[in-house]
Amino acid sequence: MNLGLKGRIAVVAASSQGIGLATAEAFAAEGCRVAMCARNDRTLNAAAEKITETHKVEVLAEALDVSDAAAVSGFVSNVVSKFGGVDICVTNAGGPPAKGFLACTLEDWQRALEFNFLSTVYFAREVIPHMQRKRWGRIVTITSITTKQPVADLVLSNAVRAAVVGLVKSLANEFGKDGILVNNVGPGFTATDRLKELARARSVASGKTEQEMFDSWAADAPLRRLADPREVAETIVWLASERASYVTGQTVLVDGGLYKGL
Ligand SMILES: NC(=O)c1ccc[n+]([C@@H]2O[C@H](COP(=O)([O-])OP(=O)(O)OC[C@H]3O[C@@H](n4cnc5c(N)ncnc54)[C@H](OP(=O)(O)O)[C@@H]3O)[C@@H](O)[C@H]2O)c1
Incomplete structure (x- = not known):
């Protein structure tokens, strides 16, 4: 199947390891130019070098914290300066700690909101105007199976990820007219x-x-x-591709059937 992604510019947030890294690799394998970020520059640069060597595509890697709105803004500006735009943006961040409700501090709630919700807002605000100019864009958020089925002791994820789904649906509704598709991917245990x-x-x-x-x-x-991280990544790449051109506002679980509902 030709995914039609060759030459596209893909930003993948929080991508030095795990699902983010597998996603950056999968876009590179499709011939995309890839922009990656994470906080630890050593791990990030090593991952970026490996992708460049393996897939012979241009990669931009910048160390930053996705909960820093100014840093996200600067990163997207650098992507646009280097590559000439942004076609695809995958939002991601480290997951919140496993805790029950009474064990969570107010700081835990603040961090979960910043990492797992506001970081998506920061990226969306920066990339949407560039996508509108091209009348083509794809935003894919990485969340969790918790968006459909709460997991015990993951109250931070259970609560905060729901806000991402509300945002995804709202952005899909508002920017569909501009050719921008917005979807959410919820991994199961990966x-x-x-x-x-x-x-x-x-x-x-x-x-x-x-x-x-x-x-x-x-x-x-x-x-x-x-799940292997690559199995989540390949679903994200499909959602960003020309082959998913009438799919927007959806949550797709990649969970091996773990979700018990219909
Ligand atoms: N693995 C699972 O079973 C599973 C299941 C459901 C949902 N999820 C969710 O999927 C997301 C990715 O999970 P994963 O398993 O791939 O995690 P992971 O293996 O811990 O990797 C997290 C990646 O994000 C980067 N990162 C974390 N916080 C960041 C920040 N504030 N700013 C920039 N980069 C940041 C990390 O690098 P640095 O530390 O250097 O920044 C690393 O590259 C998480 O939100 C997780 O909760 C995972």
Whole structure:
């Protein structure tokens, strides 16, 4: 299938490892020029160099925190100066800590809002005018299965990700007339460092080993395994492609069937 993405300019936020990195790689494999960011410049630059070498595409990598609106604005300006625009923007950030409601501090709530909601607002504000000029654009937010089905001890994610879905639907409604499609991807349990972090937190709380945690998550999904980050990335790339040209305002779960609803 020709995805029609060759030469497109793709910004992928929080992309030095995990699902973000797999997404940056998948766009590069389709011949996109890719802009990546993360806070740790050493890990980010190593990831960017590997993508450049493997896929022979231009890559811009900039160390920044996606919860810093001015830094996001400067990053998008640099992408436009280097590549001439932005066609695709994938928003992402590290996930909030695993905690129950009473264990969450007000600072936890503030950080979850900044990382997992406001960062999407910051990117959308910057990229939409460029997409409007081209009358073509794709925004894909990375959230979680928690947008459909709350997960125990992830109250920060359960609550804050819902705001992203409201934003996605609103942007899809407002900017469809400009050829901009906006969708949300909700991963289920995916084999990344984030999941190792969750396994550590859960094993302390439950007395189970980390391996038992991974096994129980895998067993919960009808596919009986965790996702590979690449499987989430490929769904994102499809949503950004010409092959998904009539899909907007949707949440697509990549969860191996874990969501129990209809
Ligand atoms: N893995 C799963 O099972 C799963 C399931 C559902 C939802 N999710 C969600 O999907 C998202 C990605 O998860 P993942 O598993 O790929 O996470 P990960 O392996 O922990 O990777 C997170 C990436 O984001 C970067 N990052 C984190 N906070 C950032 C910030 N404030 N500014 C810029 N970059 C930042 C990290 O680099 P730096 O630390 O250097 O900044 C890293 O590159 C998270 O929101 C997570 O909650 C994951």
